Amino acid sequence: MSHDLQALARRLERAQALQNERFNLAAGGQSLPVGGGYAHFRGEGHPLNQALGLTEAITESELSSVEAFLGAPTVLELSPGAHASLWPLLAQRGYRLHQFQQLWTRPLEGVEPTLPLVGIRLVRSEEAVMYSRITCAAFLERDDWQELDPPFLTPLSVPDAWGFLALVDGQPVAGGMLGIVEDIALFSGDGVLPRHRGRGLQKALIQARLAFARARGCELACASTAPGTPSQRSYEACGFRVAYPKVEMARG
Template identity: 30%
Template sequence: MGVGIMRQVRQQPKTTVDRTTARRLEMAEEFACVYVTRAHRRLRAGSRAEVLAIAGGSACFIERGSPISQCIGCGVSSPVSNAEIEAIEEFYWSRGTQSQMVVSCAFAGELEEALRERGYEQIEENLGFVRPLPLGTQCAAPAGYILRELHEDERTTWAKIQAEIFFADSEEGAAFKPTAEVIAQAEGYRCYVAVAEATAEIAAGGGICIVRDGKIACLAGAATYPSHRNHGLQNALLQYRLADASAAGCTLAFVSTLPGTVSHRNVERQGFVEAYERVVMAKRPSDVHRR
């Protein structure tokens, strides 16, 4: 039996897409996590990376504390049962980490409610944005910079930018850097850089994951070193990635951002429209799993 609706969590959640399109978008995000998880298992000796296909989505685990270690895609196509939630919890708790689920609010409100009743807490809210492809825009690089795809021998540098910018050079950043190197080698992923012509140093980086089955490009990893900001690099890299995705046959581009951020404003300027809200819900292991 599916989870029943006890009360409405969000009144008339904002959405501009239908359930079918939402499922395509969430599927693409789901596959992006699955591809990285599989790559981690393939590339890292002793990796405990694992994927559990469940409830129409996938529970992915790489390691404790990894942003990839989350369940995504559940509840969009059909209700999620209590037994399935328990199985997801067991999957994560048996690996010593919190159970973390991404919930599409517009189409899985009953799942959000069920998780709250089980003691889950909201740890993040983000907005999903979508835009059609192909593009009609030019992809000119800002003066003094070159835009191009990442070279194989630059993966470590690209990963360093991602880790330092997103985690403010913290311990979490140091822990994420090896995963970022895996992302650069995962199925479907293409990584890009902006290079300063004067010094030949990488100033900014970004990536996309192309999910060919759904013809969707998921954008991620837009990061610029502080010394190279305010030159329009992120907008330029965004246009460059979208053009490449269009050339690869994608018909939609999807990105999730935190509300009110620079990334939020950048994607709106590039023609993205808000598709729906998403929340990340988490619950720590129970006492029985801590022992």
């Protein structure tokens, strides 16, 4: 691996870990610092229980502490910036490949810092439940979001983080998050209700967040997607290019 790629991975993994730490604490979760990043725990069986941002060496004892903290399954999100000593340790302890991701980036030079786009607006603090229901319904491939009980609420009181909504005929039908950490714009939580897909709403949400981040002095944007998904195509269409692959490793 080139030194430049490793340096980029370490920078981006740190930013993502710090943003997740903000959201975890705002949601009442617990955190365990490890390997330059964090293990986050929100309750038994919670889908966001995982460790990420692991770019420093980790001992077997530290990994055992993470496993006890997170419980089963123990999920680690890893990048090319992970310390080389971690891989044989995971093999010894029976970790398996859980899933792949791609990390996408684009420079913000040349992005016009203007907003809002028509049909895109910021989420208000009192709309946290509505926003979480819409994005969760999109993930579950459902259009009937009004009565949905999402497995977690997206905190909207996190410093340097904003939710965005896309509206059709005045009704919210899609959303996405933006966080800023150390001049890096972090895109996450994109979701469009199934019956409204194919209208370019995710691309509009991406473009609005790019302009918003540029207006706040960010120099680089990044996002993670599963390979070969519509989200990947939307980010590529908005000028993002793949920076490196990521893997989630799991045990138990």
